[in-house]
Amino acid sequence: MFITDLSIRRPVVSAVFSMILVVFGLFVFWKLPVRELPSGLQPPVVQVQVDYQGASAEIISSEIVEIIEDVIGGAEGIKNIDSTSENGRATIKIEFDTSIDLDAATNDIRDRVSRVSDNLPEDADAPEILKQSAGFTTSMWLSVSSTTWSDLEIGDYTRRYLVDNFSNVKGVGRILVGGLRELSVRIYISPAKLAANDLTVQEVEQALRRENISLPAGSLEATNIDLTINLDKAYKDLFSIKQLPIKKIKNSVIRLENIAEVKYGPVSEKTLFKAQSKDGHPNEKVVGIGIYAKSGASTVELSKKIRERIKVVQKTLPDGIKLGVSFDRA
Known part of the structure; x- marks a missing residue:
């Protein structure tokens, strides 16, 4: 009854209080996080x-x-x-x-x-x-695509440069790379050549483990200098891997290239990511970047920050690479 009487006797005071409540409500409304x-x-x-x-x-x-x-x-x-x-x-x-x-x-x-x-x-x-x-679940999916780059090159570039760009955005809890085909050296052994040289797969595996190593070998101390000794037999490129000795027969050495095909390839052939867009090309290779919101973060605010970061990153992308939003939960 007090509020009713006050409102009737002092309408100006009640109007001021009403305006204060409205202003306070509007201020708080824009500060509320939006989440499912x-x-x-x-x-x-x-x-x-x-x-x-x-x-x-x-x-x-x-x-x-x-x-x-x-x-x-x-x-x-x-x-x-x-x-x-x-x-x-x-x-x-x-x-x-x-x-x-x-x-x-x-x-x-x-x-x-x-x-x-x-x-x-x-x-x-x-x-x-x-x-x-x-x-x-993912709040957003970004697509990194190209018609001129291979999926291995796109995945390597995404992992090296793009993941860190989005990991430090406020509200990001985790980054997942979808369809990442990690670059590796693939060795395809020929059973016929293996049998012709009287070799087994186990012998090839042992040779790879034995020859491709990098170990510390101690140190050398002198009066005015100290040297660290390393045993570095790690292979740096495909050519050196192909020249890896597997077995010695009389005066000849059987090398890896004599019994197998060695080339770059993905760690797993089962990984694939597809994205469709209005201006997409059917032969585009695509890698996805899944963005998970941090616990308690606003999905809407995160979407705004990610889109702002995309505009910045797009200016630094190399020729042939496109970056866009494939899915946005906000």
């Missing part, structure tokens, strides 16, 4: 990822997933554990109650995984711990 799921509605999720090249899904499950699941199962506030075993990779997602702090949960999982990291296979990569929100 506000804080408190999305439970924190921690993801553990381990890469083990060449291992089958069964080996991944028994030698990696089960070991990690056993050690993280006792963490506080766990709501659900979802594990995926596939050829070459193990992915474990741990969902926590909404009352659990994401940073604290991540540190707890990291400590627990580090206890069993020595029990994982020697050839497996170190476990990667990622903190995310439930339904953690």
Whole structure:
């Protein structure tokens, strides 16, 4: 009743108070972050990822997933554990109650995984711990395309120069490169030539490990100078790799080029990324850059900052390379 009486007796005062509320509301409105799921509605999720090249899904499950699941199962506030075993990779997602702090949960999982990291296979990569929100998906996908560059060259340029350009944008939590075909040296051994020279694949592998090394060999101390000695037998280019000696027979040496084809190629032939646009070319090679928003970041604000950074980066792109937005969740 007091507010009603005041409004009737002093209409000017009530109008001033109303204007103050309107101005304050407008000010706060423009400061509100825009997100699909506000804080408190999305439970924190921690993801553990381990890469083990060449291992089958069964080996991944028994030698990696089960070991990690056993050690993280006792963490506080766990709501659900979802594990995926596939050829070459193990992915474990741990969902926590909404009352659990994401940073604290991540540190707890990291400590627990580090206890069993020595029990994982020697050839497996170190476990990667990622903190995310439930339904953690890319906020944006950028496409790096060219009709004159190969997919290997585009991937190498993207990894070396573009990833860092977008990683330091405020609000970016993680960068994922889609369709990246990493440059590597591929050796295609001919079974016929191998048999003709009385060789096995194991002997070729041993020769590659034995000859292509770089090791410290101690130091040489003198009165006025100290020298560091290195044993450098690492091969720097395709020609030197092709000349690698595999076996000596009487007065001749069988080299790698005599039994195999050596050339540059992707680490995996199974990786592919496609993007379509109005001005796209059917023969374009494309590599994608997936941008994940940091926990608590505004998707709309992140989209604006990424688009501003794209305009800056486009000025420095080499000839033949195009950079654009393929998908924007904002």
